[in-house]
Amino acid sequence: MERTTHRLWWPLILVLATFTTACTRIAPSSWPGLRxxxxxxxxxxxxxxxVLSLPEGQVRWTFPExxxxxxxxxxxxxxxxxxLLVGGYDNVLYALDAQTGAERWTFTQARDxxxxxxxxxxxxxxxxxxxGTLYVLxxxxxxxxxxxxxxxxxxxxxxxxxxxxxxxMDHTLYVLxPxxxxxxxxxxxxxxxxxxxxxxxxxxxxxxxxxxxTALEPEDGTLRWQQDLQGWVWHQPVVADGLVVxxxxxxxxxxxxxxxxxxxxxxQAGAAVVARPAIYEDTLYIxxxxxxxxxxxxxxxxxxxxxxxxxxxxDGFAGPILVAPxxxxxxxxxxxxxxxxxxxxxDGTLRWxxxxxx
Amino acid sequence: MWTTLVVQPxxxxxxxxxxxxxxxxxxxxxxxxxxRLALYPLMRQQTKSAEAMQKLxxxxxxxxxxxxxxxxxxxxxxxxxxxxxxxxVNPFAxxxxxxxxxxxxFGLYQAIILALGNTPAQLLExxxxxxxxxxxxxxxxxxxxxLWMGLSRPERLPLPGLGFGLPVLAILVAYTGFxxxxxxxxxxxxxxxQAQSMGKMMTYYMxxxxxxxxxxxASGLALYFLTSNLVSIAQYALMGKLxxxxxxxxxxxxx
Numbered sequence: 254m255e256r257t258t259h260r261l262w263w264p265l266i267l268v269l270a271t272f273t274t275a276c277t278r279i280a281p282s283s284w285p286g287l288r289x290x291x292x293x294x295x296x297x298x299x300x301x302x303x304v305l306s307l308p309e310g311q312v313r314w315t316f317p318e319x320x321x322x323x324x325x326x327x328x329x330x331x332x333x334x335x336x337l338l339v340g341g342y343d344n345v346l347y348a349l350d351a352q353t354g355a356e357r358w359t360f361t362q363a364r365d366x367x368x369x370x371x372x373x374x375x376x377x378x379x380x381x382x383x384x385g386t387l388y389v390l391x392x393x394x395x396x397x398x399x400x401x402x403x404x405x406x407x408x409x410x411x412x413x414x415x416x417x418x419x420x421x422m423d424h425t426l427y428v429l430x431p432x433x434x435x436x437x438x439x440x441x442x443x444x445x446x447x448x449x450x451x452x453x454x455x456x457x458x459x460x461x462x463x464x465x466x467t468a469l470e471p472e473d474g475t476l477r478w479q480q481d482l483q484g485w486v487w488h489q490p491v492v493a494d495g496l497v498v499x500x501x502x503x504x505x506x507x508x509x510x511x512x513x514x515x516x517x518x519x520x521q522a523g524a525a526v527v528a529r530p531a532i533y534e535d536t537l538y539i540x541x542x543x544x545x546x547x548x549x550x551x552x553x554x555x556x557x558x559x560x561x562x563x564x565x566x567x568d569g570f571a572g573p574i575l576v577a578p579x580x581x582x583x584x585x586x587x588x589x590x591x592x593x594x595x596x597x598x599x600d601g602t603l604r605w606x607x608x609x610x611x
Numbered sequence: 612m613w614t615t616l617v618v619q620p621x622x623x624x625x626x627x628x629x630x631x632x633x634x635x636x637x638x639x640x641x642x643x644x645x646x647r648l649a650l651y652p653l654m655r656q657q658t659k660s661a662e663a664m665q666k667l668x669x670x671x672x673x674x675x676x677x678x679x680x681x682x683x684x685x686x687x688x689x690x691x692x693x694x695x696x697x698x699x700v701n702p703f704a705x706x707x708x709x710x711x712x713x714x715x716x717f718g719l720y721q722a723i724i725l726a727l728g729n730t731p732a733q734l735l736e737x738x739x740x741x742x743x744x745x746x747x748x749x750x751x752x753x754x755x756x757x758l759w760m761g762l763s764r765p766e767r768l769p770l771p772g773l774g775f776g777l778p779v780l781a782i783l784v785a786y787t788g789f790x791x792x793x794x795x796x797x798x799x800x801x802x803x804x805q806a807q808s809m810g811k812m813m814t815y816y817m818x819x820x821x822x823x824x825x826x827x828x829a830s831g832l833a834l835y836f837l838t839s840n841l842v843s844i845a846q847y848a849l850m851g852k853l854x855x856x857x858x859x860x861x862x863x864x865x866x
Contacts, residue, residue: 282732327731342730365764368731383729404752407731422752444748447731462738463748485738485748487731502738527735571735588732 284527284571285586285593286329286370294577294584295337296607297326298593302339303607304354308580310596310605314354316347329409333373333392338380340367346380348394358394370409375431379417381406387419389434400434402427408449408489414471418457420446426459428474440474442467444485448529451490451497455511458497460486466499466507468514478514482507488529488573491537494552500526500539508554518554522547529573531583533599538576540585542569548601560601565589617714619740621646621722626741629726630750636757639723639831643838646719647846654846663700670698723831727763728752755831766830780833781826787840788818793857794847 285298294310296303300320304313316339317324325342332338337351346360346367365384372379377397378390383405389397404423411418417431422445428437444463451458456477457469462485468477484501491498496517500506506520524543531538532551539547544566548557565587572586572594582604586594596604624645629638667673672694680687695701728734734752741747755762759769760780767776792815825833847853 283730284732365761366730404754445752447734461748462734462751487735571731 282590283327283368284588286327287572287575287584287586287594288329288331288370289575289577289584290332291579295330295332296593297328297330297339299325299327299590302326302330302337302349302354304337305607307577308582308596308604310607310609316349316354316356318354328367329370331371331373331409333378336392338371338373338378340369340371340380340382342366344382346371346378346388346390346394360388360390360394360396362396363388365405368405368407372410372412374412377431379410379412379431381408381410381419383407385421385423387429387434398434400427400429404445407447411449411452413452416471418450418452420449420459422446424461426450426457426469426474438474440469440476447487448489451492453492453497453511455492455495455497458490458492458511460488460490460499462487464501466490466497466509466514468497468511480507480509480514480516484525487527487571491530491532493532496552498530498532498537500528500530502526504541506530506537506539506549506554508552517552520549520554520556524569527569527571528585531574531576533576533578533583536599538574538583540570540574542571542588544569544587546570546585546597546601558601560597560603562587562595562603565592613714614740617718618721618725619742621718622725622737622740623742623745625722625726626745626747626750629753634757635726635753635755635762635831636760636834639762639834640838642723643719643835644842646715647839647842650715651846654843655850658850658852660701663698667694667698667700670694719835720832723835724829726753727755727829727831729763729829757834760830760834762831762834763829765827766825766833778826780830780837781822784825784833784836784840785818785822787837787844788821789815790857791840791843791847792817794844794853 285296288295292307294305294307296305300322302316305311306313323343326339328340330337330339332351335351336357337349339347339349341347344363344365348357350357363382363384365382368383369381376392380388380390382388385402385404385406387400387406391397402421402423402425404421406421408420412431416437417429419427419429421427424445425439425441426446427439429435430437442459442461443465444461446461448460457471459467459469464482464484466480466482469475470477482501483505484503486499486501492511495511496508497511498508500522502525504522504524504526506522508517509515510517522539522541524541524545526539526541528540535551537549537551544562546560549555550557568588570585571588575584581599583597583599584594592606595606598604625638625642628641629635632638676687676690680690725733725737728737760766766778766780768779769776821836825836844853
């Protein structure tokens with residue numbers, strides 16, 4: 254009879270165990286979204302938006318003050334005047350007072366999470382959502398128009414020269430009139446687009462979840478050149494000094510001539526790269542998924558130094574590397590749930606991690 | 612190890628079906644049916660063992676030792692074991708097939724949710740698990756729309772005049788869960804009053820719990836629950852273990 258009782262309990266235990274293992278593992282997650290403005294570093298990660306003072310990283314305020322498990326944030330906050338715009342995984346776009354964190358208004362019409370950061374420009378807020386819709390609001394949070402793509406939008410739009418560039422997970426780069434939302438041109442790429450394109454004088458450079466880098470003409474999206482890569486690319490390409498740089502999931506870093514697409518050099522980082530590299534002065538910084546921060550000479554691509562962070566090597570780095578030149582710091586977001594990011598000096602000395610205490 | 616041996620093959624099978632049919636909802640249904648069919652021999656064996664156990668529990672000798680040694684658990688266990696041997700019943704035979712199914716069920720959940728790749732971290736994990744040599748770039752992201760649902764989000768059917776959506780899938784999961792649990796209880800050996808009342812609780816709580824999960828988690832998972840329940844009901848019907856009374860959630864009489 255004891256056995257019978259146990260037999261009846263075990264399905265319940267099974268279901269609970271399944272959901273505590275399988276479902277906690279699949280909780281919505283991403284890497285932190287970081288943004289630097291002057292002496293302030295804005296960080297969105299898990300249940301809080303943190304506003305930190307630089308260079309030491311003291312917390313000025315957090316939003317919300319008390320963690321609420323229904324609200325999580327991963328998209329990098331956007332500063333629009335005295336308002337901080339933050340998209341949540343609770344489908345809500347929050348406009349906060351940038352000084353105090355007080356809530357000014359919210360936009361609640363989206364049907365899915367905000368994975369992309371909003372763009373604030375010319376009195377408009379362009380907020381892409383994972384429901385596939387670009388919501389365009391005025392500065393008071395009133396909806397002006399929408400644009401719908403066939404799949405989720407994970408990338409921040411880019412406004413350049415009267416064109417709004419919108420990368421979609423439906424494999425399409427849309428170029429819109431920023432006032433009306435009318436499609437000026439669109440082009441289909443070999444894979445989903447989780448990051449924004451690089452928009453430069455020399456062209457539009459688009460990386461995708463496909464082993465290809467594509468260069469397009471800004472006027473009409475005509476294909477300029479396409480280069481095969483070894484792996485998929487998760488980040489926005491980086492353009493400087495006539496070169497375009499991408500790093501792929503096979504750990505390969507490539508520098509191509511922006512005009513011709515000719516490869517100038519390649520470098521094997523030793524592990525997959527998700528994080529967008531950063532160029533500052535004569536250094537190119539690469540962060541890998543095995544916890545390595547690597548400095549290459551720019552534009553030659555020779556390894557200068559390599560730092561390894563043991564405590565996050567299982568999760569690694571992801572998300573764009575940020576440089577704060579006035580503080581001579583660079584920030585590397587991680588996929589570690591306890592240490593969100595690290596602050597480094599430009600020569601590779603680890604200054605601090607955040608949160609400072611674990 | 613777990614991921615490589617269980618989750619990864621299932622995930623790739625699911626993606627392969629998706630690539631074939633081009634609809635993720637349909638892929639989940641086909642995938643679930645295939646897995647349940649593969650597990651059918653185990654279910655059949657489990658049912659047979661449970662029937663043997665039921666028969667044993669109706670034997671007068673079983674009742675006698677229950678009465679005689681009700682205050683001596685150690686002796687009771689010894690006598691029960693003797694009777695098992697005499698009647699050629701393996702008390703664990705009905706549990707073993709279930710135990711074998713556990714990793715499969717775990718793997719199923721994880722494969723479905725991983726395939727949806729809703730967030731950057733999930734998609735990153737998914738891409739690392741796709742077998743090489745496959746043009747997954749064309750396949751991803753999965754189009755998670757199915758009927759009125761977005762399979763990556765909890766399901767709600769918006770009805771005209773109502774200010775809120777109705778969780779139709781969750782209701783169906785809970786209802787079919789009741790039917791399945793009623794049919795399952797028909798082949799579960801009865802025990803003490805306590806065990807029987809526990810059994811009744813399970814019959815009602817399990818479907819309610821699955822209904823709650825269906826209402827809260829991605830509807831892709833709810834679609835799996837519903838398909839799985841329907842397949843189980845069909846299997847019980849094929850084995851002649853389904854009665855119309857099983858379709859009445861609170862009034863079904865056990866056979």
